[in-house]
Amino acid sequence: MSDNRAEELERLHAQVRACTRCGLHATRTHAVPGTGPCPADVMIVGEAPGFNEDLQGKPFVGAAGQLLDTLLAQIGLSRESVYITNVLKCRPPQNRDPMPHEAEACAPYLKRQLELVRPKVVLVLGRHALERLLPGLGSITRLHGTFVERGELAYVPLYHPAAALHNGALVGDLQRDFDRVRTYLDRVLKPPEPEPAPAPAEPPAEQLKLL
């Protein structure tokens, strides 16, 4: 079953690479569908590819990606163990903010990625991802580091690593919020308690007399 999902995700990536649903396809070098295993316990959703991501076709390969790798390593996760994608799959010119119609055009890809990867936790990086995944809930300043549970899935809004590169004061918040993610994962990924051993059978009355 998970093999089928992984294959379907590969087909979805191919569709993204050929996508012309909005004007961004005209200015991209490469579309950036996402990277990582399927299924994965942790999925990370950023805003949109930047300069380096557009060149390489992979998410978070620039400076923000290096900080992301460091934060993941701090809680014992490697980039290879998590699925990473963005709200927009193509770079907006000059890294401008995503426009609503672009996010709307890309939304079916993100929805299908969530269905196929079936994460336990989604790390929601920055206000654009927050507005797309948890619309109207509140600002990133208020919600960062909280767990918004939707059935089996928890969304965790976090400051975008690029914001922390501009404002070093956010790095401490990011580190504390990542620590919370580790604690949460330890709880939800804990193996089930073993079944209690059955109580030993009472020896038959005859045997008791001999003891």
Ligand code: URA
């Ligand atoms: N910022 C993002 O939001 N996504 C990337 O892939 C890189 C930088």
